[in-house]
Amino acid sequence: MEQTAYNFKEVMSKPERLAPGHRMCAGCGGTITVRNVLRALKEEDKAVIGNATGCLEVSSFMYPYTAYEDSYIHNAFENAGATLSGVETAYNVLKKKGKIKDTYKFITFGGDGGTYDIGFQSLSGAMERGHDLVYVCYDNGAYMNTGTQRSSATPQYADTTTTPAGTVSAGKVQVRKDLAAIIAEHHVPYVGQTTFTSNFKDLYTKAQKAIYTPGAAFLNVMSPCPRGWGYEPSEIMTICKLATDTCYWPMFEVIDGKWILSYEPKKKLPIEDFLKPQRRFKHLFKKENEELIGKFQEEVDKLWEELKNRCN
Amino acid sequence: MAIRERLSGNEAVAYAIKQINPDVMPAFPITPSTEIPQYVATYIANGEIDTEFIHVESEHSAMSATIGASAAGARALTATSSCGMALMWEELYVAASDRLPIVLALVNRALSGPININADHSDSMGARDSGWIQIYAESNQEVYDNFIQAFPIAENANVHLPVMVCQDGFITSHGVENILLVEDEKVKAFVGEYEPEHYLLNPNEKMAVGPYAVSNYYMETKRAQREAMIAAKQVILDVAKKFEEMTGRKYAFFEEYRMEDAEYAVVIIGSAAGTCKAAIEHIRNTTGKKVGLVKIRVFRPFPEEEIAKALSKVKAIAIMDRSEMFSATGGPLGAEVRAALYQAKCNAEVVNYLYGLGGRDITTDDFETVYANLEKMAQTHEPIGMYEYIGLRTEQAKEAE
Amino acid sequence: MEKIQDRINEQSPWQHITEGNKIFEAATSKDFCTGEWRTSTPVFESEKCKQCLLCIAVCPDSSIPVSAGKRTDFDYDHCKGCGICAKVCPFGAISMREGK
Numbered sequence: 056m057e058q059t060a061y062n063f064k065e066v067m068s069k070p071e072r073l074a075p076g077h078r079m080c081a082g083c084g085g086t087i088t089v090r091n092v093l094r095a096l097k098e099e100d101k102a103v104i105g106n107a108t109g110c111l112e113v114s115s116f117m118y119p120y121t122a123y124e125d126s127y128i129h130n131a132f133e134n135a136g137a138t139l140s141g142v143e144t145a146y147n148v149l150k151k152k153g154k155i156k157d158t159y160k161f162i163t164f165g166g167d168g169g170t171y172d173i174g175f176q177s178l179s180g181a182m183e184r185g186h187d188l189v190y191v192c193y194d195n196g197a198y199m200n201t202g203t204q205r206s207s208a209t210p211q212y213a214d215t216t217t218t219p220a221g222t223v224s225a226g227k228v229q230v231r232k233d234l235a236a237i238i239a240e241h242h243v244p245y246v247g248q249t250t251f252t253s254n255f256k257d258l259y260t261k262a263q264k265a266i267y268t269p270g271a272a273f274l275n276v277m278s279p280c281p282r283g284w285g286y287e288p289s290e291i292m293t294i295c296k297l298a299t300d301t302c303y304w305p306m307f308e309v310i311d312g313k314w315i316l317s318y319e320p321k322k323k324l325p326i327e328d329f330l331k332p333q334r335r336f337k338h339l340f341k342k343e344n345e346e347l348i349g350k351f352q353e354e355v356d357k358l359w360e361e362l363k364n365r366c367n
Numbered sequence: 368m369a370i371r372e373r374l375s376g377n378e379a380v381a382y383a384i385k386q387i388n389p390d391v392m393p394a395f396p397i398t399p400s401t402e403i404p405q406y407v408a409t410y411i412a413n414g415e416i417d418t419e420f421i422h423v424e425s426e427h428s429a430m431s432a433t434i435g436a437s438a439a440g441a442r443a444l445t446a447t448s449s450c451g452m453a454l455m456w457e458e459l460y461v462a463a464s465d466r467l468p469i470v471l472a473l474v475n476r477a478l479s480g481p482i483n484i485n486a487d488h489s490d491s492m493g494a495r496d497s498g499w500i501q502i503y504a505e506s507n508q509e510v511y512d513n514f515i516q517a518f519p520i521a522e523n524a525n526v527h528l529p530v531m532v533c534q535d536g537f538i539t540s541h542g543v544e545n546i547l548l549v550e551d552e553k554v555k556a557f558v559g560e561y562e563p564e565h566y567l568l569n570p571n572e573k574m575a576v577g578p579y580a581v582s583n584y585y586m587e588t589k590r591a592q593r594e595a596m597i598a599a600k601q602v603i604l605d606v607a608k609k610f611e612e613m614t615g616r617k618y619a620f621f622e623e624y625r626m627e628d629a630e631y632a633v634v635i636i637g638s639a640a641g642t643c644k645a646a647i648e649h650i651r652n653t654t655g656k657k658v659g660l661v662k663i664r665v666f667r668p669f670p671e672e673e674i675a676k677a678l679s680k681v682k683a684i685a686i687m688d689r690s691e692m693f694s695a696t697g698g699p700l701g702a703e704v705r706a707a708l709y710q711a712k713c714n715a716e717v718v719n720y721l722y723g724l725g726g727r728d729i730t731t732d733d734f735e736t737v738y739a740n741l742e743k744m745a746q747t748h749e750p751i752g753m754y755e756y757i758g759l760r761t762e763q764a765k766e767a768e
Numbered sequence: 769m770e771k772i773q774d775r776i777n778e779q780s781p782w783q784h785i786t787e788g789n790k791i792f793e794a795a796t797s798k799d800f801c802t803g804e805w806r807t808s809t810p811v812f813e814s815e816k817c818k819q820c821l822l823c824i825a826v827c828p829d830s831s832i833p834v835s836a837g838k839r840t841d842f843d844y845d846h847c848k849g850c851g852i853c854a855k856v857c858p859f860g861a862i863s864m865r866e867g868k
Contacts, residue, residue: 067821068837075830075846076797081805082850086828103439103567106577113579115797118789119776121575122797126567128438129577130431131457137428141393141435141443144419146568148390148441152417157570177431180424253856255825289851289864292826466788527787565792573794580789583778588789590782 061256069094070124072102077122078114082288084251084278085111088193089164091255092274093125095262096160103128103142105163107135107174110200111193133173136181136190139163143186160266161188167208168198171234182241182271189265189272192234195280203283207232210303211354212347213335215283220338225347230354238273239309245270246309249317250277251295257306257317264308277304285334297329302359307366316366323359326352369614370548376504376539379511379546380446380472380532381406385416386554387518389470390441390561393421393432397451398484399536400474404446426451430458430471437467438576440566442518444469448536449476452490456497462529463498464592465576468521469529471499472514475637475689476536477725485726486536488636489690491666492699498592500530500599501667505622505640507544510534512616513664515549518558519606525598531667535638537726553613596668603665620670622662623677625651629659631741632678634704635687636663639722639729646734658738669703675711683716683741684708687757689723697754716744722757733757771799798846802829806849809865812841816861823853823862 072093079086089111096102102125106112112129115122130138139161149155165174170192178190197215198204205215211230214220218227235248245268247261258276265272277298281288298304301324306317327348330336339347374382381403384392394404410416421436423429429445436443447455452473462469478489491501500520504510510532517530534540549557567574580588600620607618622640625647626632633643640662650658661677678684686705688698697705701719708717720737722729740751772791776784786792819838831847833840854862 064819064821064837067824068834071830073830074795074797075843076800076802077829078800078802079828081828081848082852083828086830087826090827090830091825101570105435112577116575116578116791118578118580118584119772119786119791120797120800121578121791121793121795123575124573124794126569126573126794127575127577128435128567130434130461134428134431134458137393137423137431138435140421140423140428141391141432141437141441142439142567143435144391144393144421144432145436145439145441145443148417148419149439149568152390154440155568155570159568176424177428180428183424184422251826253822289855291852292856464788465790565787565790572792575791575794576788578789578791581778584780584785584789587780587782587785591785591787594782 061260063254063256066094066259069098072096072124074122074124076120078117079110080282082281082291084195084280084291085166085193087251087291088191088276088278091258092162092191092262092276095259095266100160101125101157102160102162105135105139105142105161107163107165107169108132109166109169111164111166113200132169134177135163135165135169135174136177139188140181140184140186143188162191162266163188164191164193166199167192167194167196168206171208171232172206179241182238182243182273185243185271187269187271189274191274191276193276193278195278195283197283199280199283208234212339212351214338215335225338225344235273235275239312242312243271243273244268244311245272248275248308249306250298250304251292252299253292261308283335286332290332294332297324300324301326301329301355303329303355305359305362307362314365316363326355370550372546372548373543374507374546375541375543376507376510376534377402377474377541378406379507380514382548383511383514383554384444385410386551387515387558388416389418389444391419391421391433391436391443392445393423393429393436394445395423395426395429395447395451397426397448399476399540400446400448400451400472402540403472426454427458430455430462433469434458434462434465434467437469438465438567440563440568442561444471446472446474448474449490450479452494453478456494459494459497459499461577464588466527466592466595467529468518468527470517470521471529471531473531473533474536474540475533483725484536486538486638487689487724487726491531491533492690492692494531495667495699498528498596499667500528500665501533502530502665503533503636503663504539505638505662507539507542508546510539511546511548512610512614512618515554515557516606516610516618520599520602522561523602526595526602528595528599538638547614549614557609557613600668600670618664620665620673621677622664624660624662626659626661626677628657630657630682631738631745632659632661632681633685633687633734633737634661634663634674634678634700636666636700637689639687639689642729642731643734646731646738649731650735650738656738656742663700671707671710674704675707675713678708678715679711679713681715682745685718685720685737685741687720687722691721691724701754716741716748716750718744718751719754720757721754727758729757772796773799801845802848803845806847806868808849808851809844809868810842810847810849810851810854811863811865813861813863816859818859820858822856822858826852826856828852
């Protein structure tokens with residue numbers, strides 16, 4: 056796989072592949088993900104972009120306005136993996152028959168609802184069959200398009216519209232599904248988990264590897280949602296920094312089954328620092344819920360240790 | 368020279384696929400259509416075709432991947448039955464709305480529950496509003512012939528709609544019959560090379576498919592879709608004419624069997640038409656009564672005026688449904704044919720029969736009873752009922768024994 | 769250049785709807801002005817800018833054009849005024865002003 060040294064200014068000077076004029080909310084993390092993943096495409100390569108139904112789809116291809124500089128297909132909520140499998144297979148046949156000369160890459164985006172939950176089977180099938188495509192989950196931890204309902208990617212204790220914090224409820228009961236690990240167990244050549252860092256090197260290089268590693272690849276990108284999480288939209292980079300520095304959102308990759316930790320904070324911050332600025336965790340800071348933060352911390356610590364062991 | 372063979376309906380479809388050599392086939396096993404992807408996989412394994420098979424993990428993904436492949440610019444198809452089709456329900460609508468010329472080899476089987484693997488039309492009849500062209504067959508020969516005509520219909524620039532080629536599970540799909548196959552090169556010339564105008568992988572044009580369309584666009588979109596279905600009628604006839612020129616075998620929206628002087632007519636879809644024809648011959652030979660049959664081949668688009676015209680001279684009509692629709696008043700074919708007759712101000716007596724659910728047999732004796740009932744209705748002008756069953760066990764029938 | 773809404777819009781008769789709602793060109797969203805949504809507006813002070821381009825990556829709306837390796841003024845037709853760029857700028861070259 057080709058990979059050149061990361062030159063931030065060069066990367067930022069590449070042409071945009073997600074056009075402005077889409078209807079995502081101000082401050083949306085989802086489109087930051089899309090822009091920076093697509094930036095990893097070589098300029099000369101063509102692409103077909105797939106999309107599961109979700110915020111991104113209804114906002115980025117609202118008839119007759121497509122926000123994509125490349126060809127684009129949305130089919131339904133639960134089948135982005137299968138749909139792009141069909142596109143990629145068509146490419147292989149048409150290429151073999153000499154009907155297509157250009158190089159095309161295949162990248163599909165799905166929110167966590169369309170990826171962890173309803174699209175899980177279709178994603179699993181696409182990964183297992185090993186199509187040469189990338190499935191990118193822009194993980195904002197709930198069904199944001201329909202108004203912040205709980206998904207299996209929602210963190211424990213989060214206050215969502217279907218797991219509201221109430222007098223006898225402290226939000227979501229269960230812990231998050233570890234989707235990146237599950238996809239890694241499909242023995243695909245590349246899995247990466249990342250989010251936004253100040254120079255976007257981690258996201259860019261992982262996107263590059265995912266796109267240009269032959270075979271099926273999966274990227275899980277934490278993409279904060281200011282409305283669903285309840286933080287000031289301009290604060291997105293601080294939220295991401297706190298997510299990685301508390302080890303709530305570890306960044307790692309799995310290359311041909313080998314686990315590699317991408318980032319270890321010099322000083323691991325307490326989980327409160329990540330929870331505090333977000334309205335969805337506000338109830339945890341009530342006197343009666345204090346012990347829950349301790350439990351949250353224990354879960355983060357456990358998963359972090361497990362990950363470090365895997366990466367050794 | 369046509370090739371004489373003995374094939375099952377599934378083999379015939381698979382053979383047609385081999386001759387057409389399509390680009391992409393995603394498929395998932397389900398009885399009784401499983402053999403079709405099996406045969407295709409074997410052709411691929413032996414290097415006999417260029418088709419890429421996608422081993423999808425469900426029928427929902429089968430249709431999803433077929434849509435992806437077709438939108439990308441490939442000639443794409445799949446095969447399924449019953450619950451498999453029910454699982455791809457959502458995607459049937461998307462395929463039609465996206466105006467993709469996909470072909471689905473459907474082997475009709477009863478829907479669950481209870482689970483049952485035998486023929487009825489509940490799967491395709493349930494999907495009658497999905498925007499697909501539906502073509503049905505009586506025999507293996509017809510399935511094969513319909514399948515060869517499917518892509519030229521679907522891919523016609525005035526149509527661009529998906530086509531469902533239907534045959535009855537086990538009865539047609541697994542029954543081996545004599546069949547005349549068209550030579551490979553003739554099939555290839557008939558179907559032609561697929562050259563889409565707009566597609567995702569077009570190097571000269573970017574394309575976006577599958578938008579969110581607000582209410583100010585949705586209704587106009589559906590109207591445009593209907594226009595394609597209207598246009599499909601002429602295209603279906605044109606393709607049939609071309610096919611007749613190649614093979615001598617004639618196809619239309621429906622087959623009129625002994626209808627030239629018929630007073631009593633049955634309207635039916637699928638393999639049971641063969642049984643009905645045998646009954647007609649027997650009745651005509653033994654009693655001279657003028658009985659006939661209208662066997663629907665094309666159910667979508669629905670040839671409303673043409674059917675009413677074909678039935679305009681008869682005294683009584685039995686419309687035979689092989690699926691329930693639980694309106695509690697009749698089956699889907701019954702409802703649509705009745706509407707056509709009403710519109711044409713037809714005065715014939717009409718009864719709607721339900722038969723053959725979950726593979727229940729229908730015999731020539733049953734059809735003789737149907738024709739006898741039609742005669743009675745015509746004489747008394749009293750319907751024997753709006754909605755009657757054939758072959759249903761009832762307490763009343765048991766007591767009458 | 770003619771905008772997509774000049775050809776297809778919410779008053780178009782059904783005959784003008786593209787087949788299968790497909791769009792046969794790229795990036796037509798540029799013709800839709802999301803700048804209308806803004807309640808606060810970033811102001812680019814070019815003299816303070818060191819062209820580090822940190823603001824480029826974080827813009828959710830592709831509204832900071834880059835030309836020959838340098839950022840230019842905001843694309844106010846599309847910028848929604850989220851303020852992320854102002855927060856990440858290390859040189860105070862972007863300030864937020866109330867209103868459009």
